Structure formats: C-alpha cells, structure tokens
Amino acid sequence: MSEMDFAAGTVWRGRTDSNETGDTRRLFNVVRTEGSAREPGAPVLLGFCCDAGVLRNQGRAGAAGGPREIRRALAGVPAHGLAAFHDAGDVACNDGDLEAAQQALAQAVAVELGLGAFPLVLGGGHEIAWGTWQGLRAHLDARGDQGRVLVINLDAHLDLRTGRPGSSGTPFDQIAQACQERGQRFEYACLGVSRLGNTAALFAHADVLGVHYVEDVAMQERHLDARLAELQALMDKVDHVYLTIDLDVLxxxxxxxxxxxxxxxxxxxxxxxxxxxxxxxxxxxxxDLAEFNPLYDRDGCGARAAARLAYRLMA
Structure with a gap:
C-alpha cells in the first residue's frame, strides 16, 4: 500500500546561531511543512520511501530510508539565498506494491506541477523514475502540452532492462515503451554509464532506442567543457527537461x-x-535523487553529498 506521510517534518532541526550577526538561517529555518502557507514558485520536496524495485532487481535493501536521512542532512545547510521551500511529505511503499507506489508518486508530482511548484523527489530506488516521469507526463497532458521532453539521467547504469514486472533496472525502458505507445519521441541521455556495470545486451538496446550515452571514462573533470556543450545542445532542442540522478554515478x-x-x-x-x-x-x-541507502553510509558522507546536490537543485 502507498500512503502520504507527513511525519518527516520532525527531521527539520539544527544549529541555531542567534548570537551571531547577519543572516544565520539554515534550511530548517526556512522549510514549510504541511499546513503552512504556500510560497508561489518555491521548490517542493517529496519523498519516495521505497526499495521494492531495488529488491526486484536483486539489489541491497535500505533505500526506503533515504528521504529521511537526506532531509536530515539538508536541515543544517545554510540557506543563503533560498527564502523558502516546502516539504510535502512522503509516498511510502509498505507492502511491496511498487506499481501502486509509483502511481501515487505520479499523482503527487502532477499536483505539485499543477500548483506551479518545482518538485524535487528524494528516493528511494531508481524505480522512482517511472513514477516521476508519469507525473510530469500527466501534468503536460492535462495542459495539452505536446512539447519535447528530454530525460537526463546521471547514472552508472542504463536502467533499460526489458524484463517485467518493473524494477529499479527498468524505468527508462518503461518510459521508452510508453513514448512509443503514445507516438512520442523518446529522448534520453544517460551520462556516466559504466562499461563494466552494464551488459553488451543493454548497450545494444540503448543503441536501438537511440539513447545518447557517455561513459564514465569520458565524464572526468578534463572532459567537463565538452560534456556541458553537448548537454546544452541537447537541451536547446527540447521544451522540457526531467533530471534524474542515481547517486551511484558518484x-x-x-x-x-x-x-x-x-x-x-x-x-x-x-x-x-x-x-x-x-x-x-x-x-x-x-x-529526483535515487538510490541513497543510509544503511551503507560512512560518517554521513553520502548523505551530505546528496544534500549538496539537492540544495543546488533548489537554490
């Protein structure tokens, strides 16, 4: 069963520097939780407490605890220019019904987009992507918007497995199939993919689908200018972008x-x-940010890296 849970607000606490001069606000000072007035256009956090897809993909359980720990790491980050953002709670998958959880996430994303918000979804396994994309697609369909959508995935894995039921390894094949059924273009860029983390069959499938992918060996700092130019060229051709970051790209x-x-x-x-x-x-x-598993973190280093990227997406 999937449900919305708003208990996450309890993690929003941190250091208070009230005796210091100047702006000492941290993110726990500017977050708005359930019942608070909405700030128009402010970012909105949604959690996806689910690792059912990871388990289906024979991975390590624990990503369901990711949203809470990323929030905890975010709480103490200095706010700087971020005046406000909202925490809309979690979609939880409590009984292994992944498809219901993904549908609930899609509905939550569509609602936030309809309110003019920028949703940032914290995972949870990379099965998050099928839910997030469906929410964006539902929102665009409701507006009659047939603009081109580019999916940018920072990931060590292509996640184009064709087996069903869906898992953390299938979301972009599910998106490709949905686009084909709708007669829409499948535009997918996977950056950071590992040659040694994906079978030859997956690369062949990516080629058939026309995926733009760049291997990790060509994604180092010396390659940055070229990669940014390529990515800008891809974005110039589309109307909308969905960015998904599988943290195992790091x-x-x-x-x-x-x-x-x-x-x-x-x-x-x-x-x-x-x-x-x-x-x-x-x-x-x-x-969205996917695959954070706090059970395998060391001294909170992974949580802080995830929080840093979340802050960059919001601020």
Whole structure:
C-alpha cells in the first residue's frame, strides 16, 4: 500500500546561531511543512520511501530510508539565498506494491506541477523514475502540452532492462515503451554509464532506442567543457527537461551509500556542474535523487553529498 506521510517534518532541526550577526538561517529555518502557507514558485520536496524495485532487481535493501536521512542532512545547510521551500511529505511503499507506489508518486508530482511548484523527489530506488516521469507526463497532458521532453539521467547504469514486472533496472525502458505507445519521441541521455556495470545486451538496446550515452571514462573533470556543450545542445532542442540522478554515478569514496557503489564513477564537481547547467536552462520541470541507502553510509558522507546536490537543485 502507498500512503502520504507527513511525519518527516520532525527531521527539520539544527544549529541555531542567534548570537551571531547577519543572516544565520539554515534550511530548517526556512522549510514549510504541511499546513503552512504556500510560497508561489518555491521548490517542493517529496519523498519516495521505497526499495521494492531495488529488491526486484536483486539489489541491497535500505533505500526506503533515504528521504529521511537526506532531509536530515539538508536541515543544517545554510540557506543563503533560498527564502523558502516546502516539504510535502512522503509516498511510502509498505507492502511491496511498487506499481501502486509509483502511481501515487505520479499523482503527487502532477499536483505539485499543477500548483506551479518545482518538485524535487528524494528516493528511494531508481524505480522512482517511472513514477516521476508519469507525473510530469500527466501534468503536460492535462495542459495539452505536446512539447519535447528530454530525460537526463546521471547514472552508472542504463536502467533499460526489458524484463517485467518493473524494477529499479527498468524505468527508462518503461518510459521508452510508453513514448512509443503514445507516438512520442523518446529522448534520453544517460551520462556516466559504466562499461563494466552494464551488459553488451543493454548497450545494444540503448543503441536501438537511440539513447545518447557517455561513459564514465569520458565524464572526468578534463572532459567537463565538452560534456556541458553537448548537454546544452541537447537541451536547446527540447521544451522540457526531467533530471534524474542515481547517486551511484558518484565514486564509491564519495558515495558509499548505494546498492551498487561505483569503482570508477563521475567526480562530484562534474555532477554538480551538470546540475547547475540544467537548473539554469529554464527548462527543468522536475528532478529526483535515487538510490541513497543510509544503511551503507560512512560518517554521513553520502548523505551530505546528496544534500549538496539537492540544495543546488533548489537554490
């Protein structure tokens, strides 16, 4: 069963520097939770407490606890120019019914988009993507908007598995199938994919689908200018962007708290630069962070890296 849970507000606490001069606000000072007045256009956090898709994909359980721990890490981040954002609670998958949870997430995302908000969804396994995309698609359909949608995935894995039922390894094949059924273009860029983390069959399927992918070995800091130029060219051709970040794209030393830590990975400065480019495009409609698993974190390092990216997406 899926349900909305608003208990997450209890994590919004942190250090108070009331004896210092100047603006000492942190994110726990500017968050708005259930019942608070809405700030027009402010970012909105949604949690997706689910790892049913990870388990179906033979991964390590624990990502269902990710949203709470990312919020906890966010709470103490200095607010700087972020005046307000909202926490709309969690969609929880409590009984393994992944499809119901994804549908509930889709509905929540569509509602927030309809209110003019920018939803940032915190996962949870990468099955989050099928829910988030359906929410964006429902919102655009309700408006009669047939504009082109680019899905940008920062990920060590293509997540184009064709087996069903769906899992954390299938969301972009599910999106491709839905686009085909609707007669719409499937525009998907996967950046940071590991040659040693994906079978030859997955790469062949990506080629058939016309996926734009860049391997991790070409996503290092020395490649950044070229990658940003390529990504900008892709965004110039579309009307809307959905950005999804599987945190296992980061090196294991930076992000140990995932189901499949990366032996090589893409440096955090590269990922952050891409996030900031996409955010500045004016075309980003929704984003999510996937696969954070606090059971495998070390000294909160992974949570802080995830929180840093979340802040960059909101501020």
């Amino acid at each position: 090196p294991a030393a930076v992000m140990p708290a995932v189901s499949a830590p990366a032996a090589y990975g893409v440096p955090l400065p590269v990922v952050e630069a891409i996030v900031m480019l996409v955010r500045a495009s004016g075309k980003l409609r929704v984003a």
